[in-house]
Amino acid sequence: MSAAANSHDALKNHLLAALPADEFVRVKSYLEPVSFKLGEVLYESGDKMDCVYFPTTAIVSMLYIMENGATTEVGVVGNDGVCGIALFLGGDTTTSRAIIQSAGAGFRMKKKDLRTEFALGGVFQRMLLRYTQALMTQISQTAVQNLLDTNALHSDDLIHICGWCKRVDVGQENWEEIEEAVKTLGVFEQEKLPQITHGMCSDCYKAMLEQLATYSGGK
Numbered sequence: 001m002s003a004a005a006n007s008h009d010a011l012k013n014h015l016l017a018a019l020p021a022d023e024f025v026r027v028k029s030y031l032e033p034v035s036f037k038l039g040e041v042l043y044e045s046g047d048k049m050d051c052v053y054f055p056t057t058a059i060v061s062m063l064y065i066m067e068n069g070a071t072t073e074v075g076v077v078g079n080d081g082v083c084g085i086a087l088f089l090g091g092d093t094t095t096s097r098a099i100i101q102s103a104g105a106g107f108r109m110k111k112k113d114l115r116t117e118f119a120l121g122g123v124f125q126r127m128l129l130r131y132t133q134a135l136m137t138q139i140s141q142t143a144v145q146n147l148l149d150t151n152a153l154h155s156d157d158l159i160h161i162c163g164w165c166k167r168v169d170v171g172q173e174n175w176e177e178i179e180e181a182v183k184t185l186g187v188f189e190q191e192k193l194p195q196i197t198h199g200m201c202s203d204c205y206k207a208m209l210e211q212l213a214t215y216s217g218g219k
């Protein structure tokens, strides 16, 4: 195997390497080796995408562009992932900018081929869906960190977080885990990040009252 072929080894991408032999052979036939330069933009926010990328040695940074033009990094994709998840989730456009953070190699797979393979419902499909779930968690954790960053630009909107169970009020007395709440509240769709204020949710309040009643009753 030549050095060039070696640097474009599909098995260096963990997702591709996890495929069973038959699926790997088929998927590999769709892959096109690509080299990425530092700072190269793979997708621009709002762009129509026509392929996904499986990095092997390159690292892609996903940036969310806020309405005021400011950017915030929401996720990183390396040899453990795939860039362009919107394509197999049924969308054609991206809400973030994907830019090469570390130059290197990877593979490109056309939208048409990706959808054909995805529709077969094999390990490829399950693997991509599982990866999406992990990436979503990564993105929401980043959002939480950004929310907690006091140096960031914040709006006058308040997010109520329960100081006891750390759940977040998403309205109508519904409290969700913080990672879920970031999605429900669409934190990234807002121009500025909201501020956090601590409180107590109704469940924790009820539990506290019950506990107090037990104490006073047990005297």
Ligand SMILES: [Zn+2]
Pocket (backbone or CB within 6 Å): 162, 163, 164, 165, 166, 167, 200, 201, 202, 203, 204, 205
């Ligand atoms: Zn609570």
